[in-house]
Amino acid sequence: MKESIIKINYLYNSAFKVETENNILIFDYYLDTVENGSKNASNGAIGEEDLASQKQILVFVSHSHPDHYNRIVLKWKEVNPNIKYILSSDIRIDNKVDDIYMITKDENISVGEIGIKAFGSTDLGVSFLITLKDTIIFHAGDLNWWHWYDESDEDNRKQEVDFKKEIEKLKNERIDIAFFPVDPRLKDSYALGADYFINNINPQVFIPMHFREDYNIIKQFSKKHREKDINIFEISRRGDELSISIKK
Template identity: 45%
Template sequence: MEKIKAKIYYIYHSGFAIKTENHFLIFDYYKEPIENDVTHKPLAVLAPENIKQMKNVYVFASHSHEDHFNSSILEWENYNSNIKYIFSSDITINKNRPSYTFIEEGQERTFDDLYVKAYGSTDIGISFLVKVDGLTIFHAGDLNWWRWKEDSLEEQSLAESLFKAQIDMLSVEKPIDIAFFPVDPRLQEYYYIGGEYFAKKIQPKLLIPMHFGELVSITREFAEKMIKQSINAVQINYSGQEIIY
């Protein structure tokens, strides 16, 4: 039996927590799910008593959109004084603390034995490439092929070229173990094209869809499409779901 390298917990939308061998990472916390919704289960992984006992906690926020950044995450420092926050430079916080690091596209940072590089986005902010405990992890933030039906052909063409340029730059980081990538139902029939292109070019070992709000069913459709590409994509069913890598 292969050794478990990471336990990944789906929080909500684009929010995930990852427990690696020696670290606890949280990406793009927005909010916790609506209680009593049948698709959700209680989220123990972010309970104060759990955060308090975790070591090497790093909290990431890819940009300032309210569905990716919630200032309530700053309160976690009350439970664990050793937390480090890594924010996109477009995020504005009234106070500055030694535990906050702001980075922008192209910048690299090393925190003890954790390495972070900021890649670009096709919206605001950045995407994160993280290397830790022998794993390479990518969280796309709002990096996606945003093909909106109401856009002009010129706008659609520009969106495609900007997206593909970002993925081409990212391809130097292969192999990527775990990748989180948007599968947004608002794009209607184009919801999967960014994820599919990303999967073909990057070939992540585990692809985890995100940015779908309440519509968890879209992850099953996406996973079925990825099977045809020989990509291992996760079907998400509820908040708090544990994914083993």
């Protein structure tokens, strides 16, 4: 049985670099600076050495909020002209760039051998279900059970209904690796959506996001699910790396 390694780097907030045998996927890139050292994925940002890869690079942007989308990603084509972009249709592109795929909720597209399906969000844009050769990846974007303490009960109830409706659509999908919000700004409700997602979708690997640099909330969340048969990436810094072994 052949083994394939998937390498994942936490960049910042909801941004990750995912490297497989043949592809590099970059999600919701935002912060384009590093605190120390060279600019590369191991330090939490994408640099020229990351972009110079001979592997197929796909850049995903779930929506236009500035903490999920930095226009610098479009300039990466100057370093590697083979980069392809999968962008939510709410994003406006001022200057035409080749190899951009605009995608809307419930749309399916293929980029080479990679299948991409857009699911909805409870905020702006889309979430992504990505089918690779041996692995299925879900990146939630801003899909979450948002429960804000300064919002009305009616608004929070609508958020719950909309969220559960979207998760229902995912129940028939196999998901190996899931990137999903665990947002400390929601206070005691920080894990409402993530708990529901894990209990209903049961991914093999769960990767928290949308927490910026509040690494304590990740430890707290991981401790909650310690008894479950799930691998939770306890991110502790920008550039932090997880290697996952996939048996073929």
